[in-house]
Amino acid sequence: MTLATSRRNFLKMSGGVLGASTLPFLKSLPAQAAGKDVIVAVTGQTINSLDLHRKGTNRASYQVAVNCYDRLVSFGTKEAPGGGLSYDYSKIEPELAESWTVSEDGLTLTFKLKKDAKFWDGSKVTAEDVKWSFDRAVSVGGFPSVQMKAGGLVKPEQFEAVDDETFVIKLERPSKLTIPDLAVPVPFIINSKVAKANATEKDPWATDYLHKTPAGSGAFKVAKWMPGEQLVYERNDDWVGGPLPAAKRVIVREVPSPATRRALIEKGNVQLSFNIPNKDAKELADKVDVYSTPIENCMHCVGLNYTFEPFQDPNVRKAVAYSIPYEEIFQTAAYGRGAKLWGGPETIDSIEWPRKSPYYTDLDKAKELMAKSGFASGFSVPFSISLGLADWMEPTALLIQENLAKIGISTEIEKIPGANWRTAALVEKKLPLHLENFGGWLNTPDYYFFWAYKKGHLFNSSNYLNPEIEKLVDDTLHMPMDDPKYAPNIMRMFEIAFEDLPRIPLWQPALNVAANGATDYEFWFHRQLDIRPLKGV
């Protein structure tokens, strides 16, 4: 049930009491009201579902899972590079669980739920609800189940509701990723009583119902959702998952045109513009507050496909890496937003990731390497980019194309429609030379390598296979970060990756947000807007 909204309580909610009043607004009211209590944000994306577990739910909709539902645990907060705040991967904080213990062998996690946690309908949040929600996440298939699997959460038998306030997870093997994986948007806690009441034989997980009507315990309820237009959030005053949000109402309006979004934020008619283009971020920086947060564990890179014969030659791969005009790309495609990922030290000295590769622009060196390779007379190769990501891929590809021509590699840029890109690049992995981007939700280098450097894994678009990497990733993925073997393993991975170069790092992209009348914006790895910490001015 979305709450019926009437004029009177629309901007100054009187505790959700419905007065069917038709008091007209005064002309000045919107401007005043959109202050401390009401925040209006604009975004270019459509929120197409209120249920992250549904098949076909898009990325923009993940924000609902975060703003309207609670998880057992959440991440802490830290100062972000590039201004503003950011989630803190190293700090796990309670959300619905007030405490948890891990057994000696690391195989049993026991969570104690907060006693006063209530769903929106006033019913108590019990371990039974948690179990039902976790069962749902591992059973619906698709992305939610894949993400649960990353933390070792695979089947309903692993979850047990011992009593109302005690929830137990049993693991096959201990993993450092399990608890962080409980803080990602996927394992959110649903009011199972409401959901079960609306489930059917054909739809045991109530996906049809929850798609339009969330049933949670989170900081905000959905007051109104008009797909393609807006989502209106209303604060849940009984929220126990964290500090009570400052804003009573947050309105997320969808405005497809970046030019219009820019005018709105500059004028101050909206308080926040989410995920703005790099160019606008650069130009708006001296007019409004702009936060450009480098996205953790995320890289834009050039993919060299190992199935394409010339790229099996290490000299060719390095020649390509030395020919790329990194600085120009960073200024032209990224407008200097984000972090540089080239010109790093020759030797690996830390486990920092994403990190600068040891390569830099040196055409003479690139030509030398080409001369040493088995393809001294050059070759030609198609260079594929996605039309859906043309804003950064196109300028990048053009600049790389120009320099590759200087070392005897002629490329023709092939623009692939967005709907086709994933199939060609990631599923069939058939693009010899292409641009690629992957960001890992769980912020450890081994997690990145697991997805992008292991044979057959989705984001390994280069068909790269190196037995040592395979073993290193398998050994390290679940290993605690304070294990003495952890850092040496990671550094060895870096060494191999920079030697074999299936992916040449370009830069770490930033998520840009402009604020004009709202403060305390916090960056999250899922790259969607978390409205809970926002404050109006």
Next chain:
Amino acid sequence: MSPRLRAIVMRLVQAIPVVIGVVVISFILTRALPGDPAVYFAGAAADEASIAEVREAMGLDKPLPQQFLRYVLDLVQGDFGQSVSSGQPVITDLANRLPASLELTLTALILSCAIAIPLGVLAAKKPGSFVDQLCRVLVTAGVSLPTFFTGIVLVYIFYYLLEIAPSPLGRLDFAYIEPDSITGFYLIDAAIAGDWETWFAAFKQIILPAVTLALFTLAPIARMTRAAMLSALSSDFIRTAKAAGLNNTRVTYGYAFRNALLPIVTTLGMVFSFSLGANVLVEKVFAWPGIGSYAVEALVVSDYAAVQGFVLSMALLFVTLNLVIDLTYSLIDPRIGFESK
């Protein structure tokens, strides 16, 4: 049955093969689109297994003839299918968005007719005069300015610089609640509810996008009015009427204009159909939740049911539109009977 009614029924019967053709072609075209919806909807981290799961859930694992049969059977029962991306029945999506597009398009058309037709008539009456030159300038500008550019310029001038237009945030500013849906047209619904506050707010929101679209549709209407009026004014019966000493106004508006109306109405029909298409760009600039942006979004993610539903509803709309135009003909010119067709 009166002859006119029978004629209408006949016309509707004639539309059936058109609709069948549209159903078949839209089905085949969506399947021929690049892109694999199963891959797309399986999400960012999907593996082969979950892609196969989604494919099965969407019924895309079955052979094409079988898929087509299922689609037609659903259609016969009035079921346009489910849009995967919005998770709603396509018919609901269309019902939500079509009124927004129609309201915008019709407002723009009324506006551009109100300007273009008098302008065309005056330009035809006095060729080479100032009005004629003005008409020429407007027509040229209207044809050569791309709609999204006009839209952005208008936003920049009236909202950003002069601050007299409201925020370009779609159909209503966030401070207002949309009126209870009766027709889906905010201006009509608010008027029915007697809620003039909301009516005025909706009116303010529609001005800029409607002007943008009107500028674009002005050109063909004005040009056609001028040409039709010129040929009507130079025809024999007008010379006869003038020779018979009928007064000027009567000649111009009673005889010439009525004869010129036929090509104008034809043009109006065409303008209406292509401005529904041109809407997409205006919708993007003004965050207008219309059918055009819905179709584009659906195309990008290969949401078959939604694309097919869109094409089909547009086809039905045009069949209706053509029927209306034909009826209007017979009202304007009594000589045009349906029987002769």
